[in-house]
Each structure stands twice: as structure tokens, then as C-alpha cells.
Amino acid sequence: MNVTGAPAAKTVEILDMGAADPAWRFTAETRFPRVMCDAVLLPDGTVFLAGGSSGGGALSGATPVLETELYDPATERWTVLTPIHTPRLYHVSAVLTPDGRVMIAGKDGPLNPFPYHYAEHRVEMFSPPYLFRGPRPVIADAPAEVRYGENFVVRSPDAAAVATAVLMRPDSSTHSVHMDQRLVGLEITGRDGDGLTVQAPPNANVAPEGYYMLFLLSRAGVPSVARFVRVR
Ligand SMILES: [Cu+2]
Structure with missing residues (x-):
């Protein structure tokens, strides 16, 4: 299966490099299937998940997921958080910033299917729940x-x-x-x-x-x- 044909998925796997014999294992599935999403590690050890498409592949995803999710490694559970405002499909980036928020930016123009074949120049700053x-x-x-x-x-x-x-x-x-x-x-x-x-x-x-x-x-x-x- 090539990258563009890889389907959106809900599955999540963990590799514990501290284990004596590290092996991949499944943990809780995300609420929404996604492809081309971003998982951002936060300073409290939780993982923030945003963007991507719930259908299609990397170059053909046209069902943007606006809901965000947060993974807690202590409980191995996902929580659905506030939606973002802009579709984030192929060629998106999301990173933790020094103020504790997550910057979500970009999206390709011509490499995304109609009606999302426009370059995204807006930047979103997401405030995770720990800031409240x-x-x-x-x-x-x-x-x-x-x-x-x-x-x-x-x-x-x-x-x-x-x-x-x-x-x-x-x-x-x-x-x-x-x-x-x-x-x-x-x-x-x-x-x-x-x-x-x-x-x-x-x-x-x-x-x-x-x-x-x-x-x-x-x-x-x-x-x-x-x-x-x-x-x-
Ligand atoms: Cu690319």
C-alpha cells in the first residue's frame, strides 16, 4: 500500500523503549479516523491530536476532521476537545510553542482535492486544557x-x-x-x-x-x- 492509498485509521500503537524487549502494542483508538494528522507531545506528557481527513488518503483526503483529541498515557484514553477552525489536510504542520500552546499552520493548495485545493495561510494557536x-x-x-x-x-x-x-x-x-x-x-x-x-x-x-x-x-x-x- 503506498502513501497516497493509505486509508484513514483510528488505531494507535505504542512502543515502550524502556521495556526489556520492546514491542509495538495497540492502545485506545481515536474517536475519529484520520490520515495526515499531527500528534503533538505536550509538557504534561499528554498527546494532542489535530487535523487530517477522516477519509481518503494523504493526497485525496477531502473530509477534514476539525475535532481535536487528547491522549492521556496514564489512563490510555482519548478525550475529544474543541474543534479547530480551518481544515488541515495534506502538507500541514503543528508544533508545541514555548508558551505551551500548539501552533497549527499550513495546508497545500494544488495537492489537495476540491474544494480544499487552496493554500492555507492562516495560523491557529490552540490552547490545551492545562492552560485553564x-x-x-x-x-x-x-x-x-x-x-x-x-x-x-x-x-x-x-x-x-x-x-x-x-x-x-x-x-x-x-x-x-x-x-x-x-x-x-x-x-x-x-x-x-x-x-x-x-x-x-x-x-x-x-x-x-x-x-x-x-x-x-x-x-x-x-x-x-x-x-x-x-x-x-
Ligand atoms: Cu509532501
Whole structure:
């Protein structure tokens, strides 16, 4: 089956690379079948799903899915969220932005079937539910660069309310493929007033060198606005 003939699907598979003998397994199906959709990893570990067509293939999908969905890996369940406003079919991109929202952009012109054969220049910014669950932690200061394995201090007036700290690799996406999308959980090893001591990733296997978005999250899972941190 070639790419253009691949049908829209509801199936979702997971590969746990932490398992002794990793093997693909099915998890809960999405509510809507899709092809050419985007799955965006969020800093709370959930996965936001948007766009695509519920019928046809990559170059022939003409039934845009406007509803969005959110996957919770803890419960292995999908929840249907607010619809987007614009059809997003072939040649769309969606990425997490440093403010915790998801930017959904683009759509090809001539490579999409009638009546969707127009280039889409509008950009949508989607606010996931975690932005409506309470106050956002603020990062007052964080190092521009950290070394593997070292402890570093993040200043936050909300330090006492921070539950987790994560690094998110900046995403780039096309054709439903998200290059090097990853969430690296960080251990909080100390707290002192407005300071959090956080341990950098142990090595490049866990976090390849480069720039990451550092997010702090409250107990309700509300993310801060990210700070860019270079890991090396
Ligand atoms: Cu293409």
C-alpha cells in the first residue's frame, strides 16, 4: 500500500523503549479516523491530536476532521476537545510553542482535492486544557546552558507549587512526522525558597545535545512559559 492509498485509521500503537524487549502494542483508538494528522507531545506528557481527513488518503483526503483529541498515557484514553477552525489536510504542520500552546499552520493548495485545493495561510494557536486549570508557574531565572548530570538552579516565585520540571525538544513536523519530538523528565533534587535544584539529563542517549524548552508544571499540570536551555 503506498502513501497516497493509505486509508484513514483510528488505531494507535505504542512502543515502550524502556521495556526489556520492546514491542509495538495497540492502545485506545481515536474517536475519529484520520490520515495526515499531527500528534503533538505536550509538557504534561499528554498527546494532542489535530487535523487530517477522516477519509481518503494523504493526497485525496477531502473530509477534514476539525475535532481535536487528547491522549492521556496514564489512563490510555482519548478525550475529544474543541474543534479547530480551518481544515488541515495534506502538507500541514503543528508544533508545541514555548508558551505551551500548539501552533497549527499550513495546508497545500494544488495537492489537495476540491474544494480544499487552496493554500492555507492562516495560523491557529490552540490552547490545551492545562492552560485553564489554575495559575501558571513563572520561571524567573534559569541557566542558558547546562552540562549532562549537573545540578542547576531554577528561580521561581512559585517554587513551592511546582510539581515537575521537563525539557521539551523543539519540534518540527511535516507529513505527520515529528522530528525528534521528545519529553525529558527532570528530577527536582532540592527546594529553597524561590529556588529549585534540578538535575540535568544524564547523557546524550536520554537528551541529545542542543536546545530545549524548560517547563515547570504545577500540581494541577499547568505549565509555565518555557525558557530555552542548551544541554551539552
Ligand atoms: Cu509532501
